[in-house]
Amino acid sequence: MVEKRTPIPVMEAIQKVMQFAKSGKKEIVALEEAYGRYLAEDLRADHDVPPFDRSPYDGFAIRAADSAAASLDHPVEFEVIETIGAGQVAEKEVAPFQAVRIMTGAQIPNGCDAVVMFEVANEYERNGKTYMSIKRPFRPGDNISFQGEDTKKGEMLVPKGTFINPGVQALLATFGYANVHVAKKPKVGIFATGSELLDVSEPLVPGKIRNSNAYMIQAQVYRIGALPVYFGKLMDDADRCFAAIENVLDEVDLLITTGGVSVGDYDYLPVIYERLGAEVLFNKVAMRPGSVTTVAQKEGKLLFGLSGNPSACYVGFELFVRPVIRTMLYSAKPYLYKTTATLLADFPKPNPFTRFVRSYVHAKEGRLYVTPVGMDKSNIVTSLAKANAFMVLPGGTRGFSKGDAVEIWLLENEEGSEQ
Amino acid sequence: MVEKRTPIPVMEAIQKVMQFAKSGKKEIVALEEAYGRYLAEDLRADHDVPPFDRSPYDGFAIRAADSAAASLDHPVEFEVIETIGAGQVAEKEVAPFQAVRIMTGAQIPNGCDAVVMFEVANEYERNGKTYMSIKRPFRPGDNISFQGEDTKKGEMLVPKGTFINPGVQALLATFGYANVHVAKKPKVGIFATGSELLDVSEPLVPGKIRNSNAYMIQAQVYRIGALPVYFGKLMDDADRCFAAIENVLDEVDLLITTGGVSVGDYDYLPVIYERLGAEVLFNKVAMRPGSVTTVAQKEGKLLFGLSGNPSACYVGFELFVRPVIRTMLYSAKPYLYKTTATLLADFPKPNPFTRFVRSYVHAKEGRLYVTPVGMDKSNIVTSLAKANAFMVLPGGTRGFSKGDAVEIWLLENEEGSEQ
Structure with a gap:
């Protein structure tokens, strides 16, 4: 009576989804x-950049050649003929042994080719004129930021x-x-399914739990740079689910449902995909948690049937939805940032399928370390709050031990990975 | 003629600022x-959590004791008396050798103490009744998620x-x-100073540059979780600057100005702090870039005089403003996340003062590596876009070589550090 499904490898599942990922719109x-x-x-x-030769310091702009003979014993004197601040341009012509008092960021006056910082000049007045003297020579180009030295016009x-x-x-x-x-932020429609779901403001009653997935997914959508549109809960009723989903499909760029994709008696998503005429890309993935994750497409629009289990839902989003959205946002690195870390605890469970373990990664003395958080039961949510990475244990492996190098995928790294 | 300032060590400067950091408001x-x-x-x-004993799988709830004799050769048969989905509660009493068809997440019926997954049960009908049989015994507690096993009520x-x-x-x-x-998001007032600053939409003219600091700081304020309030540019005019600043001080939780803190002729902030009756905590820090960073306080409200130089402005914000805002946001780890990394390039410059080098950090095979980005001239902005860390080189050190372990402070890590 129970439908038999054939699991496909995680990477194959991701590839199937990514065939339908495309660049989004602009605004x-x-x-x-x-x-x-x-x-x-x-x-x-x-x-x-800089757009003109400019002074990186407060000081005096001079003609370097005039300073050639300066020494501790024989200071060279300059007449200060003008003062310019940032945004001002010198008005006078600078003759030999003249200087312009110049502020940081101001354009180097014509004829000048070095800047003497205030700290190494001696400034004084005589007969109503201002002078300054220096005790060492300067070379052409000293203390000047040259036009274009940072960036050339047109550079990407x-x-x-x-x-x-x-x-x-x-x-x-x-x-x-x-x-x-x-x-433009992709619009991501979200439905939660399950008659067991209470609203957050409702008191608990026997057999029911509060709807946490809808809020979690909305936050995941925000984190990835898209716009969630929560359409509410669907009751466990195939006709009403179908009508609700068909009704909103045109309004969104992609649709996420949570729950309803397993082989239980009230799991209606498979039926709904069929009635919509959507092509199911896969309905079983060789991974834990989230093996029931189902993805379908209708005329190129993706419908993600994530598990109703919070952890599986979370993993399914990051693995399958994230790269699609990041591709719409023009990223060349749409996947989670991947690296390795040293495992800080024994993880004795064997891994018949690829396992994504919610984990906490930290750095110490230039190395990365990873610790699984919580008990890693697939039905708990507390560990999600502390996780900043998935530890990825390949299918077909036995347990891992403290000190082993393991693969990690970072959840809060903006950079991403090309996969 | 030029005021002599005495630089104080970076850590001392941060401590002086943090004396005035306090928890913010709630909403x-x-x-x-x-x-x-x-x-x-x-x-x-x-x-x-779970709020009741529940089934983590789709299957059959049974009394484990009834299965004791089950074996490959002698299956034990159960009558299936009821079906419950998640959110439903069993209505019938389960007698010996009876079972309840149960969906993932549903509450375990009274009297049952194990769940048989669909995959290991053989389900069939006979005389209008539904039965299932199993070929191995189950122990009490098998495949049950127990009330409170994840989290106990009241737990933090x-x-x-x-x-x-x-x-x-x-x-x-x-x-x-x-x-x-x-x-509540702290309100952070921002003024840019400098007559050389053009609006972003203005065409470039000789001697002037576009105002980038105001936009950069606004983004830094957003990134750190606060609300920027940009009050526009101040002209290089002491009276107008004073009036503008005094006018907004009551509206914000802290105030940032960019530029005007050096010893140039048009650097009015020192005068303004004096006229405001604000106490200057320091006006010179033994660091590069950003040595002119000045911080004052008036009646406990902090006024940050950041450098007008984009890189120095950026560094000043992350070092001095960030921990104050994060403290207002109740963080126990208000500082940038600190660790070390292996340097991937020679950095021959000596460091008379503590140097904060805009850098890019990446992970490879469980280790962190750091590369300085751009030429690290203090007046360039392109490197800021690529930087995700500061490389921190202590004052009084000579250059560093490829392969050296160096301290890094991560710019985009949400976790932070206790310092």
Whole structure:
């Protein structure tokens, strides 16, 4: 009576899903609102940086040649003919043994080719004129930031798909991006299924649990840079589920349901996919938790049937939904950041299937260490709060021991991986 | 003519600032809006998890004792008297050699003490009744998730000050936090100073540069969990600067200015602090970049005078402003996450003062590696976009070589450090 399903390897499942991943749409936002979004176009320099030869210090701009004879015993004197602050341009012509008092960031006056910092100059007045003297020679170019030495006009500075962090924001401002082309946030529809689910504000009653997956998934969607649209709970009734899902499919870029994908009597998603005319890409994955994860597509739109079990739901999102959304956000590295770490506890369970263990990774003296968090029962949620990584134990392996090197996938790293 | 300032060590400067750091205010938000905020109260379990003995699988609930004689040759038969889904409670009394068909998540019926998974049971009908048989014995407790085995009622699960990530969000939902006490976002006022600053939408003109610091700082404020309030640019005019700053001080929790803190002729912040009656905690720090960073306090409210130089401004924010804001957000680890990494390039410059080098850290085979990004001139911004860490080279050291272990402070790690 129970349907037999054939599990496929995790990597194969991810590939099947990623065949339907495509770039998303763009929109233009004001620079003030760009933080936290993803660049939809490469960021290029619209001018040289610095845009002109400028002083990196407060001091005096001079003609270096005039300082050639300066020494401790024989200071060379300069007449200070003008003062310019950042944003000002010198108005006078600088003759031999003349200097311009110059502030940090100001343009080097014509004819000058070195800057003497205040700290090494002796400034004084005589007969109503200002002078300064120095006790060592300067070479042409000393203490000058040259036009274009940081960046040349037209240079590609940051590729599209990059997360706009404070540094990228600074570059956007520097290069005049008052309006920024960013990836439009994909709309991710969410339904929770299960008659056992109570609203968060409802008191507990026998046999029921509160609906945590819907809130968790919404947060996961936000974290990945997309926009969740929660449509509420579906009752365990095939007709109503079908109608509700069909009704919203056009409104979203992809749809997530939690629960209803197992082989239980009230698991209606398989029937619904069939009635929708959606192609089921797989309905069983050789992984723990989340083996019942089911993904279907209808006219290229992906329908993710995640497990109703919180941990399996969480893992299913990060493995299958994340890379699809990040691809829509133009990322060339849509997958979780992968590396290895030293295991800090014995993990004796064998792994008939690839196992994703919620774990905490920390760094010490330049090395990464990983500790499984919680008991790793697939029905508990407390460990999710502490996890910042999955420890990935390949299927077909026996247990692992303290000190073993194991693969880890980081959950809160913005950079990602090409896989 | 130039004021002489005495630099103080970085750690001493941070301590001086942190004397004025205090917990912020609280507010209540709906659970849907809690993602990305910081818990203002400990998160506690309002009930046992699981809240009742439940089935972790789809299968049959039985009395284990009835299965004692089951073997491959002598299957034991059970009459299936009822079916319950998750959220339902069994209505019938289970007599010897009776079973209840039970779905994942459903409460274990009274009298039952084990669950037989579908996969190991043989189900059939006879004379209009449903039966199933098994070929091995089960022990009491087999395949049951016991009440409270994950979490006991009242247990503290997540301490206040924690960033609300998807896992914490799931816990909040599970434990009925329809409304969540979160830290109110501190309001951070921002002024940019400098007549050389153009608006982002203005074309470049000789001697001037676009205002990037204001946008960068706003993004840094967002990243750290606070609310930026940008008041615009101040011209290089002491009276207008003073009036503008005095005018907004009551509206914000702390105030940041960029530029105007050096010893240049147009650096008015020192005068303004004096006219405000603010106490200057320090005006020179033994660090590069950012040595001119100045911090003052008036009646306990902090005024951060960051350098106008983008890199120095960035560093000053992360070192001095970040821990103050994170303390307001109740974090016990308000500082940047610290560890060490292997240097991947020679860094021959000596370090008369503690140097914060914008760097890129990556992990490979369980080890961390760090590469300085860009040329590390203090007036360039491109390197900020690629940096995810500061490499921290102590003052008084000579250069460092490829392969050396160096201290790193991570910029995008939510966890932080106790210092």
